[in-house]
Amino acid sequence: MHTWSATDAKRNFSQLLRTAEVQPQLVVRRGKPLGVVMGYQQFVRMEAQQSTNTVAGWLDQLEKIRDVEADLTTPERRDRPDQFGEDWV
Numbered sequence: 762m763h764t765w766s767a768t769d770a771k772r773n774f775s776q777l778l779r780t781a782e783v784q785p786q787l788v789v790r791r792g793k794p795l796g797v798v799m800g801y802q803q804f805v806r807m808e809a810q811q812s813t814n815t816v817a818g819w820l821d822q823l824e825k826i827r828d829v830e831a832d833l834t835t836p837e838r839r840d841r842p843d844q845f846g847e848d849w850v
Contacts, residue, residue: 762787767795 763780767790770777780786782800789795799807 762797764789766790770798 762785764787765773765777767788770786770788777786777788777798781798782802785797785799785803787794787797
């Protein structure tokens, strides 16, 4: 992502827009991020992707990641005595 100072972005606005059609452009003021300029088509794709994601969709995605990456088996703790004793069951 190319970075533009706010002053350069104002001076070269048409060039900023042309390059934003190819990839997002970061605008900074005094070295701190101020905004991002992106092409309309990329914006529309991003909006469509976000609007189709629901909580259930996010959970489905997390479940797939968990199935691939997570090890859900946890070892039994043995570093402290059983607070109920063996007769509790």
